[in-house]
Amino acid sequence: MKTVTCTAPVNIAVIKYWGKRDIDLILPTNSSISVTLSQDILHSKTTISTSPEFSQDRLWLNGIEEDITKNKRMHNCFRETRAIRKEMEDKAESAGSPIENLSTYPVHVCSENNFPTAAGLASSASGLAALVYTLSQLYELTISTSEVSRIARQGSGSACRSLFGGFVAWEMGQKEDGSDSLAVQIAPETHWPELEALICVVSDAKKGTSSTAGMQSTIKTSPLMNERINHVVPARMEQMTKAILDKDFQSFAELTMRDSNQFHAVCLDTYPPIFYLNDTSRAIIQLIHEYNATSQDGKLKAAYTYDAGPNAVIYAPKENMAEIIQLIGHYFPSNKEPTAFFADPYQVVNGSLGQDFVPKTHVNFNQNVVPVQPVNSVSRLLHTKVDDGPRVLDAEESLLKADGLPKRLA
Amino acid sequence: MKTVTCTAPVNIAVIKYWGKRDIDLILPTNSSISVTLSQDILHSKTTISTSPEFSQDRLWLNGIEEDITKNKRMHNCFRETRAIRKEMEDKAESAGSPIENLSTYPVHVCSENNFPTAAGLASSASGLAALVYTLSQLYELTISTSEVSRIARQGSGSACRSLFGGFVAWEMGQKEDGSDSLAVQIAPETHWPELEALICVVSDAKKGTSSTAGMQSTIKTSPLMNERINHVVPARMEQMTKAILDKDFQSFAELTMRDSNQFHAVCLDTYPPIFYLNDTSRAIIQLIHEYNATSQDGKLKAAYTYDAGPNAVIYAPKENMAEIIQLIGHYFPSNKEPTAFFADPYQVVNGSLGQDFVPKTHVNFNQNVVPVQPVNSVSRLLHTKVDDGPRVLDAEESLLKADGLPKRLA
Numbered sequence: 001m002k003t004v005t006c007t008a009p010v011n012i013a014v015i016k017y018w019g020k021r022d023i024d025l026i027l028p029t030n031s032s033i034s035v036t037l038s039q040d041i042l043h044s045k046t047t048i049s050t051s052p053e054f055s056q057d058r059l060w061l062n063g064i065e066e067d068i069t070k071n072k073r074m075h076n077c078f079r080e081t082r083a084i085r086k087e088m089e090d091k092a093e094s095a096g097s098p099i100e101n102l103s104t105y106p107v108h109v110c111s112e113n114n115f116p117t118a119a120g121l122a123s124s125a126s127g128l129a130a131l132v133y134t135l136s137q138l139y140e141l142t143i144s145t146s147e148v149s150r151i152a153r154q155g156s157g158s159a160c161r162s163l164f165g166g167f168v169a170w171e172m173g174q175k176e177d178g179s180d181s182l183a184v185q186i187a188p189e190t191h192w193p194e195l196e197a198l199i200c201v202v203s204d205a206k207k208g209t210s211s212t213a214g215m216q217s218t219i220k221t222s223p224l225m226n227e228r229i230n231h232v233v234p235a236r237m238e239q240m241t242k243a244i245l246d247k248d249f250q251s252f253a254e255l256t257m258r259d260s261n262q263f264h265a266v267c268l269d270t271y272p273p274i275f276y277l278n279d280t281s282r283a284i285i286q287l288i289h290e291y292n293a294t295s296q297d298g299k300l301k302a303a304y305t306y307d308a309g310p311n312a313v314i315y316a317p318k319e320n321m322a323e324i325i326q327l328i329g330h331y332f333p334s335n336k337e338p339t340a341f342f343a344d345p346y347q348v349v350n351g352s353l354g355q356d357f358v359p360k361t362h363v364n365f366n367q368n369v370v371p372v373q374p375v376n377s378v379s380r381l382l383h384t385k386v387d388d389g390p391r392v393l394d395a396e397e398s399l400l401k402a403d404g405l406p407k408r409l410a
Numbered sequence: 411m412k413t414v415t416c417t418a419p420v421n422i423a424v425i426k427y428w429g430k431r432d433i434d435l436i437l438p439t440n441s442s443i444s445v446t447l448s449q450d451i452l453h454s455k456t457t458i459s460t461s462p463e464f465s466q467d468r469l470w471l472n473g474i475e476e477d478i479t480k481n482k483r484m485h486n487c488f489r490e491t492r493a494i495r496k497e498m499e500d501k502a503e504s505a506g507s508p509i510e511n512l513s514t515y516p517v518h519v520c521s522e523n524n525f526p527t528a529a530g531l532a533s534s535a536s537g538l539a540a541l542v543y544t545l546s547q548l549y550e551l552t553i554s555t556s557e558v559s560r561i562a563r564q565g566s567g568s569a570c571r572s573l574f575g576g577f578v579a580w581e582m583g584q585k586e587d588g589s590d591s592l593a594v595q596i597a598p599e600t601h602w603p604e605l606e607a608l609i610c611v612v613s614d615a616k617k618g619t620s621s622t623a624g625m626q627s628t629i630k631t632s633p634l635m636n637e638r639i640n641h642v643v644p645a646r647m648e649q650m651t652k653a654i655l656d657k658d659f660q661s662f663a664e665l666t667m668r669d670s671n672q673f674h675a676v677c678l679d680t681y682p683p684i685f686y687l688n689d690t691s692r693a694i695i696q697l698i699h700e701y702n703a704t705s706q707d708g709k710l711k712a713a714y715t716y717d718a719g720p721n722a723v724i725y726a727p728k729e730n731m732a733e734i735i736q737l738i739g740h741y742f743p744s745n746k747e748p749t750a751f752f753a754d755p756y757q758v759v760n761g762s763l764g765q766d767f768v769p770k771t772h773v774n775f776n777q778n779v780v781p782v783q784p785v786n787s788v789s790r791l792l793h794t795k796v797d798d799g800p801r802v803l804d805a806e807e808s809l810l811k812a813d814g815l816p817k818r819l820a
Contacts, residue, residue: 224638224672224676224679227637232633232634254681257682258679265675268671268678269671272667272699275692278689278692282685282688286685
């Protein structure tokens with residue numbers, strides 16, 4: 001039995017992916033750019049064992065066994081990686097130095113997120129990235145990371161961006177077979193270490209439209225979507241790439257906020273309309289704009305972005321992060337234990353949340369723009385940073401036992 | 411002393427006006443279409459007296475005296491109507507049958523809304539329409555109603571649409587001086603008597619961006635706005651006009667909802683973004699879509715629209731209105747006295763609000779889409795209908811006494 005365990009990170013787009021031009025191959029209608037967040041805080045972890053003695057492919061997700069044959073997109077990832085392994089095996093055979101026929105053995109896959117799937121934190125992206133990266137390691141595929149990302153894309157579109165650390169572009173590609181639709185790294189995590197992120201988990205009674213269904217509805221019905229796809233995003237891809245390479249937070253922040261808003265605008269222009277932002281999301285947006293408006297030197301200090309849900313991700317330079325955390329803590333009070341509300345492995349602030357706080361240096365700060373919100377409107381704050389791509393873990397980290405069955409079941 | 415008293419109605423757009431190409435003349439970036447709602451429920455009432463013995467122009471709004479010289483837009487309306495009166499006086503003089511030189515006398519203006527201005531029910535439109543219509547009557551101007559609307563437009567853009575009953579288009583015009591930017595009636599109120607409206611007044615803690623500032627910000631910063639102005643609205647103007655002439659509720663409803671959503675979408679695409687819809691507005695939108703989805707014959711049964719605020723106006727055929735009122739009453743419960751919550755001069759429903767109610771014929775109705783909302787999320791329901799344009803009232807309805815001063819002060 002051969003076993004490999006890996007983790008893959010969450011990525012949060014700053015130029016949004018919304019719309020597929022090919023649903024089966026998961027080919028997008030526009031390119032996108034994301035930032036990879038630290039696996040110290042959020043990750044998907046996958047162990048895959050393969051053995052000729054296994055009777056069939058099996059899959060456990062967060063401790064529950066699922067029917068692997070029913071997940072077409074996951075199946076595509078197995079098919080693609082096995083095909084490449086098979087080619088390697090055939091070549092090695094022809095060359096007279098055969099390698100093990102792993103491509104013919106069944107696999108046992110066990111995958112977990114270290115955060116609740118329900119939190120809406122792009123778990124499918126990190127999950128599929130971890131799956132495909134682990135397969136590529138298990139099969140010792142001699143392909144580039146971008147090639148691995150091309151396979152992950154077929155499992156979950158934005159998963160392709162979780163194959164790299166740092167700042168990542170998903171180039172939409174032009175070809176019908178999708179062979180040029182893959183992720184490339186714009187810059188590694190070491191390029192701009194001052195950039196950090198704060199995730200605000202926002203409570204919401206109602207589950208929004210699934211992004212898979214939502215994006216196709218937007219393409220079919222929004223009269224504004226073509227303008228976004230054909231003109232706005234291509235220009236923003238260039239501008240955002242430049243902002244990242246130049247470590248120009250001013251441009252990065254404005255583009256990030258504008259693109260998040262435009263994504264939600266085309267959702268609203270969809271018929272029937274799709275809503276992901278709620279009153280809490282809206283209050284965070286208004287608070288960040290007010291915070292930026294108080295900047296002494298006219299420079300933006302923070303930027304928000306929202307995926308297909310109400311949670312905010314706030315990007316900001318490290319120097320502003322303590323202030324931002326205290327600001328959010330003031331306007332979105334929690335009655336939880338501080339450690340249950342706020343995760344801050346980087347120890348930026350210590351015990352100052354939950355007190356009345358308005359940044360003292362901001363004389364223009366207009367507290368009336370956003371009133372203090374109901375308790376627990378924001379249920380959790382996670383402070384994180386830009387970090388690396390998938391990691392291969394030691395054998396002791398395996399989620400599967402020596403018999404190929406999970407160590408833990410739900 | 412000569413005195414005239416008139417009322418003017420509220421109009422609610424179904425193709426939205428958002429954006430000025432000339433701020434001083436109030437010339438819009440696109441044409442728009444509205445429905446005039448009954449003055450039985452909502453109106454602005456204006457009395458104007460003029461006398462050579464008045465010492466100066468004076469103005470009372472809702473019982474409070476205001477400085478008439480400080481309101482530039484209102485001033486434009488006085489200037490324009492007086493100029494036309496002056497021309498008439500000069501002509502009459504030349505013809506040897508002079509008329510009274512009313513254009514040279516000061517005026518006393520007293521105006522009231524029969525609904526709270528703060529309710530966000532387009533009070534400036536009805537207010538300016540009442541002012542200009544009363545001036546036109548006072549001066550016995552021999553100009554068409556469209557000409558009167560051209561003057562009202564300079565007081566408050568959408569006021570021009572309140573000069574007509576029924577279904578009204580504001581043609582944006584092309585000329586720089588605005589002489590072709592005025593309202594025309596698409597069809598009178600008698601054309602489609604089955605169409606009724608329900609106004610849902612939605613509580614909101616926060617005052618949104620003023621529409622005057624908001625629309626110019628959208629024009630300057632939204633990359634999607636040009637597509638709306640140049641392509642989407644011109645096509646919808648034709649489609650909506652046809653839908654109204656054909657009394658085609660299916661097309662009317664879909665266009666109304668799509669255009670409301672697109673207006674709020676370009677607000678969201680504005681930088682910084684503008685929000686008018688809140689969680690209650692969103693819940694009403696989702697409820698109406700769910701209600702339409704349960705239609706037995708696949709036909710739409712109701713349509714929502716939102717102006718620059720959280721209040722919903724629901725248009726629906728008379729036959730569905732009792733059901734809609736009960737549906738809103740169920741999902742948006744009130745703890746007020748029924749008469750304080752619900753105004754229904756047409757006696758469509760009697761005493762059935764406040765009880766648990768789900769339309770029995772709608773087996774597909776999914777109550778989980780929208781949970782029952784917090785008490786008083788909707789603070790008031792007003793049932794109204796399509797109705798006539800400005801009315802001239804009897805002398806006894808005057809808001810001014812024989813001495814030219816208000817009967818009531820606040």
